Amino acid sequence: MEIIAGLLNGFAVALEPANLFWCFVGVLLGTVVGILPGLGPPATIAMLLPLTFNMNPGGAIIMLAGIYYGAKYGGSTTSILMNVPGESASVVTCLDGYQMARKGRAGAALGIAAIASFIAGTVGVVGLMLVAPPIAKFALSFSSPEYFALMSLGLALVVLLAGRSIVKALLAALVGLWIASMGTDLFSATSRFTFGQMELLSGIDFVVVAIGVFALAEVLVNLEVREETRLLPVPKGLRNLLPTMQDLKDCRFAFVNGSVIGFLVGALPGGGSTIASFLSYGLEKAVSRRREQFGTGVVEGVAAPEGANNSETGGALVPLLTLGIPGSGTTAILLAALVLWGFKPGPLFIPEHPALFWGLVASMYLGNVMLLILNLPLVPLFAQVLKMPAYVLYPLILGVSMVGVYSVSASMFDLLLLMVFGLLGYLMRKLDYPSAPLILGLALGAGMERALRQSLMMSEGKLSILVSRPISAVMLSFALLVLLIPVFGKLNAWRLRALEQG
Amino acid sequence: MKSPLNLIALLALLCAPLSFAEGFKPARTVDLVVHTGPGGGSDVLARAIAVMVEKEKLLPVRLQVVNKPGGAAAVAAAHLAEKRGDPNTLGLFTGVWLQTPLVSAEAKVTLRDLTPIARLVLEPAVIAVKTDAPYKTLAEFIDAAKKNPGQLKQSGGSNTSRDNVVRQLLQKSTGARWAFISFPGGGERIAALLGGHVNIMVMEPEEAGEHIRAGSLRVLAQVTEKRLPSFPDVPTLKEAGFDVPVVPQVRGVVAPPGIPKENVEFWQDFFRRLTRTPSWRKYIADNQFEDGYQNAADLAKFYDEFTDKMREILKDAGVKTVR
Amino acid sequence: MEEGTRKSGDLWSGVALAALGGYIVVQARQWEYLGPEGPGAGFFPLWYGVAMLGLSALLIVSQLRRGSARGSAIAWTRLGRALSTWFALAVSVALFKPLGFAISFALLTYFIVAVMYRRPLKTAALVALASAAGFYLVFDRALGVPLPVGILGF
Numbered sequence: 001m002e003i004i005a006g007l008l009n010g011f012a013v014a015l016e017p018a019n020l021f022w023c024f025v026g027v028l029l030g031t032v033v034g035i036l037p038g039l040g041p042p043a044t045i046a047m048l049l050p051l052t053f054n055m056n057p058g059g060a061i062i063m064l065a066g067i068y069y070g071a072k073y074g075g076s077t078t079s080i081l082m083n084v085p086g087e088s089a090s091v092v093t094c095l096d097g098y099q100m101a102r103k104g105r106a107g108a109a110l111g112i113a114a115i116a117s118f119i120a121g122t123v124g125v126v127g128l129m130l131v132a133p134p135i136a137k138f139a140l141s142f143s144s145p146e147y148f149a150l151m152s153l154g155l156a157l158v159v160l161l162a163g164r165s166i167v168k169a170l171l172a173a174l175v176g177l178w179i180a181s182m183g184t185d186l187f188s189a190t191s192r193f194t195f196g197q198m199e200l201l202s203g204i205d206f207v208v209v210a211i212g213v214f215a216l217a218e219v220l221v222n223l224e225v226r227e228e229t230r231l232l233p234v235p236k237g238l239r240n241l242l243p244t245m246q247d248l249k250d251c252r253f254a255f256v257n258g259s260v261i262g263f264l265v266g267a268l269p270g271g272g273s274t275i276a277s278f279l280s281y282g283l284e285k286a287v288s289r290r291r292e293q294f295g296t297g298v299v300e301g302v303a304a305p306e307g308a309n310n311s312e313t314g315g316a317l318v319p320l321l322t323l324g325i326p327g328s329g330t331t332a333i334l335l336a337a338l339v340l341w342g343f344k345p346g347p348l349f350i351p352e353h354p355a356l357f358w359g360l361v362a363s364m365y366l367g368n369v370m371l372l373i374l375n376l377p378l379v380p381l382f383a384q385v386l387k388m389p390a391y392v393l394y395p396l397i398l399g400v401s402m403v404g405v406y407s408v409s410a411s412m413f414d415l416l417l418l419m420v421f422g423l424l425g426y427l428m429r430k431l432d433y434p435s436a437p438l439i440l441g442l443a444l445g446a447g448m449e450r451a452l453r454q455s456l457m458m459s460e461g462k463l464s465i466l467v468s469r470p471i472s473a474v475m476l477s478f479a480l481l482v483l484l485i486p487v488f489g490k491l492n493a494w495r496l497r498a499l500e501q502g
Numbered sequence: 503m504k505s506p507l508n509l510i511a512l513l514a515l516l517c518a519p520l521s522f523a524e525g526f527k528p529a530r531t532v533d534l535v536v537h538t539g540p541g542g543g544s545d546v547l548a549r550a551i552a553v554m555v556e557k558e559k560l561l562p563v564r565l566q567v568v569n570k571p572g573g574a575a576a577v578a579a580a581h582l583a584e585k586r587g588d589p590n591t592l593g594l595f596t597g598v599w600l601q602t603p604l605v606s607a608e609a610k611v612t613l614r615d616l617t618p619i620a621r622l623v624l625e626p627a628v629i630a631v632k633t634d635a636p637y638k639t640l641a642e643f644i645d646a647a648k649k650n651p652g653q654l655k656q657s658g659g660s661n662t663s664r665d666n667v668v669r670q671l672l673q674k675s676t677g678a679r680w681a682f683i684s685f686p687g688g689g690e691r692i693a694a695l696l697g698g699h700v701n702i703m704v705m706e707p708e709e710a711g712e713h714i715r716a717g718s719l720r721v722l723a724q725v726t727e728k729r730l731p732s733f734p735d736v737p738t739l740k741e742a743g744f745d746v747p748v749v750p751q752v753r754g755v756v757a758p759p760g761i762p763k764e765n766v767e768f769w770q771d772f773f774r775r776l777t778r779t780p781s782w783r784k785y786i787a788d789n790q791f792e793d794g795y796q797n798a799a800d801l802a803k804f805y806d807e808f809t810d811k812m813r814e815i816l817k818d819a820g821v822k823t824v825r
Numbered sequence: 826m827e828e829g830t831r832k833s834g835d836l837w838s839g840v841a842l843a844a845l846g847g848y849i850v851v852q853a854r855q856w857e858y859l860g861p862e863g864p865g866a867g868f869f870p871l872w873y874g875v876a877m878l879g880l881s882a883l884l885i886v887s888q889l890r891r892g893s894a895r896g897s898a899i900a901w902t903r904l905g906r907a908l909s910t911w912f913a914l915a916v917s918v919a920l921f922k923p924l925g926f927a928i929s930f931a932l933l934t935y936f937i938v939a940v941m942y943r944r945p946l947k948t949a950a951l952v953a954l955a956s957a958a959g960f961y962l963v964f965d966r967a968l969g970v971p972l973p974v975g976i977l978g979f
Contacts, residue, residue, distance in 0.1 A: 030899055037674040039970055043569075046540030050553055140697035144683075167887075169878050171842055174877045178849060181870055184574055186684045189605040189662050190820055190856055190866040198580060198608040200642030201573035222912045226902035323696070324712050325689040332689075339708075340550070341833075346712020391942040392952055396936040397958050398914060402930075406969045409539075409571055415918050415973075423911055430904075431834045449869040450686070456657060457683045457697060457863040666832060820860075 003129065010358025014366055019059050019359065024062035027367045030070020031374060037078050037086040038403030038414045039069045039213065042329045057341045058356055062363040064337060068330050069121055069313040069364065072273070073371045076113040076306050080106060081385055082397045084215040084404060089273035089309035091210045092281045096294060096301030098218075103297050107241035107383040110250060112299050113306040113496040115243065116258055120307030121368040123259035124266070124314020124316055128321075129361050132350075135315075136322040139267045144454035145466050147270060149475035151448040154275055155440065156482040157282030172428070176441020179204055180449075183198050187453060199413040206274070208405050209442055212421025213428070213435045215401045218427040219394050239381040243299065251303040254284050258307020265308070266315020269327045273312040274443050277305035281340055286482060295436070314364070321349055321357060523636045526768045528590050532565045535593040537578035539571045547753060553634045554781045556733040560772065574602045576609035577695050583611045585758040589765040592619065593756045598810055612809075617761050618801040620773040621754035622785065624794035626726040627664065627731065629705050630719045632695060634729075635702075639696045640742050641756065643702060647678035654680040656698040657691040661821060663702040664751045667812075668725055671746040695719070707732060707790040732790055749811070752794060754801060770798050839884035869928030912943060925975025926965075931957035 013019060033044050045064050052060035075090040080097035093113065100109040116225045127135065155173065183203030194200040221425040257282045265276035284304040286293045294301050319325040324346035325331040338345050343353065350357045386393070405418045428435055458464035534551065536544040538589055548567040555565045570578040575598045585591045593599075595613060603612040615640045629640060637643040658665030666682050673679055683700060685691045688709060695703045696718060707730060713719040723742045724733055739746055755773055757766065776797045786793055794805060817824050857865025872921055918931035924932075931953040939949035961979065964970040 036964075036970070042540045046545065046549065048568075049549060050556075053553065057833070140693055143694055143697055143699040167884055169876065171880050171884070174873050174880070175842075175845070178870070178877075179846070184606060184660075185866040186660050186686055188857065188860070188866045189660060190605050191608060192856070192866055193852065194872065196606055196608055197572045198576040198606075198610065201576050201602070201606055201608055202571070210819055220907040220911055223937070224900075224907050225943055226906075236870075259831070266687050269693040270685075270687065319689065319693070323692075325692050326687075327689055329539065329541055332687075340546075344712050347716035347718060348712060391938045391944055395930075395937050395952070395956060398933065398937075399956060402918070403960065403964055403970065403972065406973060407964075409569070410971045411577075412574065412918075412921065412973070415921070419911070419915050419918060422914070424912070426907060427838075430943045431838050433838070450684075453864045453868070454685070457681050460652060461680070461863065462814045489902055 002439045005062030006354055006358040007129065007362060009355065010360075010362030011110065013058060013355055013359030014062070016361035018056075018499040019062050020366070021362060022055070022059040022063040023066050023363045023367050024370060026066020027070035027073075027371050029063075030067040030072075030361075031074040031467070032072035034074025034086060035077045036074075036407070037084050037400060038207070038407035039088050039404075040330075040331050041068050042409075044071075045330065045333050045337065047386065049333075049340065052337065052341075057338075060341065060364045061334075061338070061356065061360055062367075064334060065317075065360060065364065066367050068334070069310065070371055072121070072313060073114060073117045073375050074308045075309070076117075076302070077110065077382055078400060080109045080113065080302070081382060082393075082400060083218045084397060084401055085207065085210045086404070088206050088210070088443070089104075089207075089277050089305075090441075091214070091274070091310070092277040092305040093302055094210075094214050095281070095436055096297050096299075097120065098214075099295065100182050100299065100302065101386060105297065105339060106386055107379050108243045108299060109297075109302050110245055110379040110382055111243040112247055112303050112374065114372060115248070116251065116255055117310040117375075118368055118372040120259040120262055120311035121313065121371070122365065124263050124311035125361060125364040125368070126314075127263045127311070128314045128317055128364075129241060132318045132322050133316050135267050136265075138393065139269065139319060140323075142268050142471065144451045144458060145472040146471050147268075148451035148455055149264075149472035149479065150271075150279075151275070151444045151451060153407045153475050153479040154282065154444050155448065156479040157285075157440065165432065166387045168433045169396075170358065172433050172435065173437040173441035176438040176443075177445040177448075179209065179438075180445025185250060186450060197410065197413075203446070204417060206439075206442055207408065208417050209406055209421045210439055212418045213425035213438060215397055216418065216422030217425025217429055217435070219397050221424065221429050222390070222394060230237040237374050241383060243377075244245065247299045250298075251300050253287065254280075254300040254303035255307055257284055258304045258480060259311045262308035263315040264358065265325065266312030267318040268315075269319050269325050270447075271312075272328050273309040273316075275447070276308040276315075277434065278440060278443065280304040280308035282482075286485065312374060319347060323347060324349065325475030523631075524740060526762075527590060528561060528563050529592055532561065533568045533591045534565055534568050534807070535568045535578050535582060535591065535597065537571060537575035537596075539569055542571075544594050544596055544753070549593075550785055551776070554779065554785070557781055558776075558779045562707065567575055573609060574606070574699045575599045576602055576606065576611070579609070579611040579613075581615065582616055582756065582758045587760040588758055589761055589768075591614040591758055592769065593758075594753065595756050596753050597664060597751050599756075600805065601812060604809065604813060604823050604825055605662055605821060612825070613756060613805050615759060617757040617766060618798045618805065619755040619757050619766065620798060621752055621794050621796035621801045621804060622773065622777065623753050623791040624725060625706060625753070625791055626730060627668070627751070628707050628710050628721045628736065629702065629704055629723045629725065630710050630714075630721050631702050632698065633718055633720050635720070637702075637722065638720075640737075640739075640744065642656050642677050643722060644672070644678045647680040648676070652681055652700065653773040656680060656682050656702045656704070657685055657694040657700040658682055658704060659686075659691070660684055661819065662816060663747060667749050668704050668746075668821065669817055670815055671749070672744060674818060675744060675746050679689075683701055711790075726792065730790055730792075731787075731789075749813070749815075750792075750794065752804075752808075754796075765797055779792060807811070835884060839881045842881035843878055843885065843958065846874050846881055847876065849874030853959045906941065910937065913937070920973065921973035923975050925962045925977055925979050926972040927957045927979055928977070929973075930960060932974075939966065 018435040025194045044067055075086040076093045078084040078086050079090040080101050081092050083098040085091040097109045182200055184191055184201050261280040262276045263269050265271040281304050284300050285291055316327045316331050319327055320331045332362055405414050455465050534548050536548045538544045552565045555561050566612050570581045582593045600613055602609045631637055669682055694700045721736050724736050724738050726738055728746055853867040853870035853874055856867030859865045913933055913936045917929045920929040934950050934956050935953035938944050938952050939946055965972045
């Protein structure tokens with residue numbers, strides 16, 4: 001079987017001492033970059049590109065890829081400990097991860113994130129290895145109507161994220177949609193809701209809003225009272241420093257869920273780790289027995305999205321390596337790197353450069369193992385951060401938030417936006433508006449609108465295109481089902497009440 | 503004791519105008535501002551330039567890339583405008599820098615407000631369809647579009663991008679009509695074409711290269727003045743019978759306003775030398791760019807012509823222009 | 826939060842959101858709704874603006890129907906503490922340009938520790954200096970991440 005032969009050759013390449021070294025450097029750098037909010041793999045890889053010219057391309061791509069998937073491991077750290085999402089894919093991890101930390105289970109959260117990342121990352125590589133060409137073909141059949149259906153499914157999850165008041169959740173989501181449409185309209189070059197500010201011409205960065213609404217608001221809420229004692233219960237004993245067997249059992253489905261959804265969504269050009277993590281979280285919540293507890297600190301709520309954003313890496317490499325199509329910012333710069341070294345990723349890349357491809361695949365297996373070994377021991381260490389007294393921790397969180405935002409594009413305007421959204425997030429907390437739907441609306445809004453308009457342009461104005469194509473019809477029906485879950489829930493409760501009284 | 507000092511002072515004074523005549527030399531790291539984030543088109547070119555400068559030892563100092571994304575080049579342009587008088591900052595502009603101020607009132611800095619230095623490259627394009635499409639020439643596609651107005655589809659960038667400009671010009675000159683669907687990323691556009699969701703695409707020769715080699719795409723025509731060496735058998739637009747102007751995608755260099763003349767001359771000379779180096783020529787050939795070098799004065803003229811033409815085209819396309 | 830406060834909060838936020846919805850609809854009408862090539866820039870905003878108007882009207886109505894309980898005391902102290910922290914943060918950001926990140930952040934931390942948490946001034950100063958120095962050393966020096974730089978050069 002040529003796959004096995006290829007893989008064995010790949011390991012021969014990957015286990016060369018030089019390549020092992022570069023793999024380690026890459027994943028280490030990636031972890032550090034991932035932990036820091038704001039600074040992301042694209043900028044890091046761009047900075048390192050000139051250094052790679054003197055390296056052999058095999059070692060160089062192994063290292064750069066290591067930075068790419070390594071960063072996904074570290075992204076959950078500040079999300080869990082401080083409610084500061086490190087990058088857009090880590091936003092969903094804040095929802096349950098931070099709540100687990102508040103209950104003293106930070107170690108378990110961090111640990112399960114690392115484990116889920118390992119499992120899903122490995123599955124992603126397996127997928128890349130086994131099914132890349134057919135998945136690539138499948139991904140090509142996905143276009144705007146299917147994207148619209150996918151995003152509708154995601155937005156329907158708002159209903160599941162609702163909490164007590166559906167009206168407020170929907171309103172928050174609508175505000176998210178509004179923020180998403182700020183900027184220059186792609187199709188007509190019209191400026192929408194830019195208030196005369198040129199910085200708003202390209203819209204508002206998702207991470208800025210997320211850090212403001214989650215982290216800043218959290219700090220403001222906590223500063224309402226003067227905590228005399230340490231604010232978070234210290235993790236007692238080993239039970240809370242690492243995930244327990246029970247945790248691992250609870251996450252069985254989440255591991256599968258995250259791996260599969262992340263990989264599939266990552267393979268779609270235009271899909272990304274943000275939507276992958278939202279979808280995976282939503283699916284987990286939909287099928288979970290303890291659905292209502294999501295958002296209060298359930299461990300599957302961390303495992304699913306963290307897994308998704310790791311297997312997304314493997315998925316994103318599918319269109320890059322089989323078709324030469326970059327799906328995201330990081331794959332775009334990896335493409336540029338490959339071109340700079342003289343390779344031309346395209347349909348003939350794998351057949352013509354098997355050593356490079358299989359060497360990369362093998363190194364990704366090794367890299368994931370290295371990352372698990374690197375990250376797990378760090379978990380109890382990081383969990384100790386929460387031992388700091390409140391008056392040290394909260395200014396620290398504020399500093400991390402500001403540096404994170406500023407490091408994205410060195411823009412004072414972004415800091416101004418951070419302040420505005422911090423205040424907004426605080427007011428939302430006081431008035432009982434859930435913030436997750438706003439973030440979801442913001443994440444999906446632009447994509448949904450674009451997909452809908454593209455679809456209507458494709459069909460010359462006929463909405464039927466959304467249901468005449470099988471994939472989008474199926475997904476839209478799922479979305480409808482998701483919207484009806486609470487209705488079923490209420491009907492069921494009503495039915496039970498009637499039975500009791502009758 | 504005084505006379506040697508006086509002599510030295512005199513000599514120094516005499517030498518001063520000589521060193522002025524030698525011209526300005528950058529005293530600190532030179533910033534090359536781009537409007538994209540890392541990995542974007544301008545960023546990649548800027549980093550390649552930085553590497554070339556090191557390799558060919560063209561500057562006594564380092565050249566570093568500064569990313570100022572946002573506002574569709576408005577933020578980068580404004581940043582340059584703020585650096586008035588600073589001779590150690592440059593900007594790598596592309597067509598977007600010219601177009602955004604035309605359509606967005608918020609983008610207040612036009613290229614006219616900055617100091618032109620040089621035009622570097624012109625990026626040609628090719629018009630491609632899937633191999634299993636029934637069109638073997640561009641004329642066949644146009645005929646099909648005429649028979650089914652509005653039903654054929656092209657994937658491309660925003661409606662002010664070069665892809666749409668080519669479409670507008672062709673539609674105007676042939677009377678055919680087909681839809682234009684905007685996708686924000688090159689990857690999505692190609693995916694739409696390969697997946698059969700659109701019929702045609704204007705793409706960069708580099709993007710098309712591998713797919714042509716693999717047999718999945720066919721090129722109908724090239725948007726260039728002369729045939730590219732890598733596409734010797736593909737007709738240019740004119741050769742294919744379509745008398746439309748070749749609107750190029752340009753990349754060049756500008757400097758902040760208020761730069762003294764000798765700095766402009768230094769940079770102009772520097773970029774002229776850059777475009778003559780072997781590494782530059784290799785880069786151009788590898789990426790299938792056209793050498794579009796123009797000095798500062800010609801660039802200024804080009805800018806005016808280009809903006810006027812673009813304004814006309816956008817008006818025809820129904821896009822509101824604000825300047 | 827107290828029942829009464831929540832109710833009046835709901836009312837006011839409902840009104841604010843209705844106003845936003847109205848603004849969005851008005852803006853959306855200025856743009857193209859349906860162009861020859863497909864939905865225009867005004868299509869989506871119109872719909873979510875209308876949805877916003879509708880839902881906020883629902884919110885307002887449901888609050889009015891419940892009959893507004895006398896708005897009991899809003900927890901002013903808590904609100905005041907949070908808002909003063911926010912204000913201090915805003916001032917700190919405003920000081921980035923002249924004073925740079927390190928000094929502004931040190932001042933912010935000092936404020937939070939000394940005033941918000943009423944720790945002894947020495948502790949406050951220590952924490953402020955240590956964190957500011959920490960951020961500066963880790964981010965600016967070790968990692969090369971840009972931090973706002975003031976006229977003092979750091």
